[in-house]
Amino acid sequence: MRVLVTRPQPDADATAARLVAAGHEALVEPMLAIEPIREARLPEGRPDALALTSVNGARALGARAEWAGLKHLPLFTVGWRTAQAAPEGAEPQAAGGDGAALVALLRARLPRGARLLHVCGEDRAVDLGPALAGDGIAVELFTLYRAVPASALSGAAIAAARRGQIDAAFHFSPRTAATLVTRAAEAGISRELGGVTHLCFSPKVAAPLAAAGWPVRIAAAPNENALFALLSP
Incomplete structure (x- = not known):
C-alpha cells in the first residue's frame, strides 16, 4: 500500500522506514513541526x-x-x-x-x-x-x-493525491488530522483525499477527518502497532 505519513519529524521518518520494511510505500508529509x-x-x-x-x-x-x-x-x-x-x-x-x-x-x-x-x-x-x-x-x-502547523502541502503530496497514488494515511493526533483537512482544501484536493482510507489512533484523532466526510478506521489501541494492523487484509 501507498501510505501518507502526517506525523511530525523525526517520528515521520521512523514510521516511513517501518512501512517500507513491511513492503509498503511511504510518502512523508508532516503536518506539524515541533x-x-x-x-x-x-x-x-x-x-x-x-x-x-x-x-x-x-x-x-x-x-x-x-x-x-x-x-x-x-x-x-x-x-x-x-x-x-x-x-x-x-x-x-x-x-x-x-x-x-x-x-x-x-x-x-x-x-x-x-x-x-x-x-x-x-x-x-x-x-x-x-x-x-x-x-x-x-x-x-x-x-x-x-x-507549528504546516503552511501548505508539498507539490509531491498534491501530485500523488491527484494521480490516485495514495491508498491510506496514518494519523496520530487531532491537530495533524485537522491540519491536513485544511491544507487539502486550500490545495483543491479534498475530493481526492476523500477517496483515501484514513487510519487513526483514536476517535478524537478521527473526528476532523470524519467531519470532512473522509472515510476513517480507528486502531484497536492508541499505538503504532495497532495502526499497522489496520493495513493487514
Whole structure:
C-alpha cells in the first residue's frame, strides 16, 4: 500500500522506514513541526512527581538543564512509547496509553496534597489539572515545546493525491488530522483525499477527518502497532 505519513519529524521518518520494511510505500508529509520553547522557566517550588504525556515532551525535557535536578523524582508517562523516550536516568512508570489511564495511575500512586509537574507542549491533548483537582493533587505546567502547523502541502503530496497514488494515511493526533483537512482544501484536493482510507489512533484523532466526510478506521489501541494492523487484509 501507498501510505501518507502526517506525523511530525523525526517520528515521520521512523514510521516511513517501518512501512517500507513491511513492503509498503511511504510518502512523508508532516503536518506539524515541533519547536522548543527555549525561554520556558521551571515553576518555583519543589514538585513531588513528574508527568509526561508525549514523546515530544520527553525529548524536550531531556534537552533541558533542569532535568539534572528533576531526575530523582517519580516519573509517570501516558504510555510505553513515551516511557521509552524518557530522558536518561529516568525510571518511568507507564500508563495504558491514554489520558484516562494516566489519571488513574496518578490517583493510585500520588497522595493527596502532592504537587505534580506536567511537562507538556502549548497544545495539550491531556489536561491533568482538572482531572486531579478532586483528588487534592496540584498540577503545574512546564511548557517546553510548540507544534507549528504546516503552511501548505508539498507539490509531491498534491501530485500523488491527484494521480490516485495514495491508498491510506496514518494519523496520530487531532491537530495533524485537522491540519491536513485544511491544507487539502486550500490545495483543491479534498475530493481526492476523500477517496483515501484514513487510519487513526483514536476517535478524537478521527473526528476532523470524519467531519470532512473522509472515510476513517480507528486502531484497536492508541499505538503504532495497532495502526499497522489496520493495513493487514
